[in-house]
Amino acid sequence: MNTVLITIASLTLMGFILAVVLYFVAQKFKVEEDPRIDDVEALMPGANCGGCGHAGCRSFAESVVKAPSIGNEFCPVGGNAVMKKVAAYLGQTVEEKKPEVAVVRCNGSFDNRERANYYDGYSSCKVMLSLYTGDTGCNFGCAGLGDCVDACKFDAIHMNSITGLPEVDDEKCTGCGSCVKACPQNLIELRSKGIKDRRVVVLCRNTDKGAVTRQVCRAGCIGCGRCVKVCPFEAITLENNLAYIDPEKCRLCRKCVEVCPTGAIHAFNFPPRVPVEVTMADALPLKND
């Protein structure tokens, strides 16, 4: 009984003495920090995704508080709403940015690409591509092991088991860009969300010549240039046998989707077209064009 009492008494005493010591030490070595950093951090989404280019939300907050102006700093997750709040708190203004969404530019599904062999190693795109160029003949396409899925902190990207390709959930995607960094094939691009989330994208990154591309994938861009000719807004450029649609110039007319011989150009989130009756006039070739 005595031992118990002595223990309690001595520990209590020690605790008290140390607490006093700690109090004075904390007073003496206090780190002065701008209290605004805490406040700005509280305004942030708190995902610590690194989409802004900083290590986390606190690091972003430190950066904007210490810098004379917010400038180009932007939180893609919180978007304009959060940036406005941060700017208002700091007494500054920010430009509105268009919301962005990740797009996987590969349409090499199981149906479109023949598999030459099967990979049975560690399930990571990076590891697989360090060993060889993938199960299909295409050296540019999706490896299909889901490094982007692992990188996404918002559960916005999933592998489709039927196509073998990752699919982005537009609702959940914040445009933070984690998947863009994770993809070793550099397939994922952040594009502005567009009106009603509608987008027209070339789903291919293959820069081989058309004939080579055609051998390995049924849905690859063969660089024929038909889309470039048909585009009324000069939004499409052709470089290294690969077409690219500039989202800023694209007006979503979808003429390119119709002319693409391989179906490499894809229109997202458009309502299904009403079937039009084909008449003789439609079947006639176009004049001078």
Place this chain on the structure above:
Amino acid sequence: MEKTFRLGGIHPQDNKLTSEAPVEIFPILPKVYISMAQSLGAPATPVVTKGEKVKVGQVIGKPSAFISGFVHASVSGTVTDVVPMADLAGRKVMHVVIDVEGDEWLPEIDRSKTVIRAIKASREEIIEKIKNAGVVGLGGAGFPTWIKLSPPPGKKAEFLIINGSECEPYVTADDRSMREQPEEIFIGGEIMLKALGIAKGFVGIEDNKKAAIAKMKESAKHYPHFEVVVLKRKYPEGGEKQIINAITGRRVPSLGLPIDTGCVVQNVGTALAVYDAVQKNKPLVESVITVTGKCIAQQRNFVMRVGTSFAQILDAIGGLPVEAAKFISGGPMMGKAVANVNASVLKGTSAFLLLTEKETKREPESACIRCSKCVQVCPMGLEPYLLYKLSKNGRGIAELERNDIQDCIECGCCLYSCPAHIPLLDVIRIGKSTALKDIKSRAAKK
């Protein structure tokens, strides 16, 4: 006491099924595909055009950089194409395609079997001949041999080590070469001693090759500069750094080269190629390749022309066996899985190996139990579990460097011994390449 390297190492099953099969000459097939990337470094630039007639030994590719090499026609015939084709990993590399017509060699090449013992060439001539013959290290990495034989200024070679350890399971190409051509190997060694200006050489052979040891020891009586050292069987004894440690007891410093310990290591096959190049004017157009696997009926060793495609070899052995699950170019430990059977044999290819599903199947990964097996077996004294952890989360590149990730020789001992089947090496390799990129970009900034 038999010698071996000090740190780590494992004992995979030997499986030297082909050790009793004499080296046969593989038939020349109607078409060959010669890759321009035969050595480490930059691929060669093709110097022939479509429609040109070539003879065996004619130069078809010139080096495009310092670390690069000459490539020669391995058959005679007409060049039908110079195109980028996929190599065994699917990466596009320039290939010269030749339709075979007869077997006509360049007149200066001596094809007789007579052994030429006297070394007439001077030091400079030797280096020049080795360079022009496109000799590369046949131990696996394919480093141009002439660069290794010209130590950088300020560094002095003391010993030449001829590496006959062949620690890879299944492969017996070097074993057979040592049994069948011991004299030529020693003459090749003498030539390299002359090129380096030194007088002491070792031949390291693992103790599982008794016949080769006996042959080489007998032959060594006529070559007093050389000493045959019997090594205790342990993988990866054939690694440059390991064999130096086993024979001389020296350790290559971190990020250092073998020359820092005064040693130059050359493979047995390379010694043979050097002999052919200097004494017989014969460029490196063929090498000994083991064709093996538990699922193949006939285990054989062949001397094969460079550029024979894997698909052609498969046809020659009677098609793909049913039980074959994985096709590997090289040994099972460090060889590469062949993703494209239309790829062709390179100068440095040592084996054509078919593994069964039982041999290749990976067990499901489980959690690390901190048994430190990987640390015990690492021949470089690294901590694989730590490198794995740091590489996996993609951060801590500085930490990786501090833990000497660049010293990893990718031998796979950690992966082989892990009881939790964690893909240690696969992930470490990623970390290693990321860290290397970082180091290079920093060097470029300076």
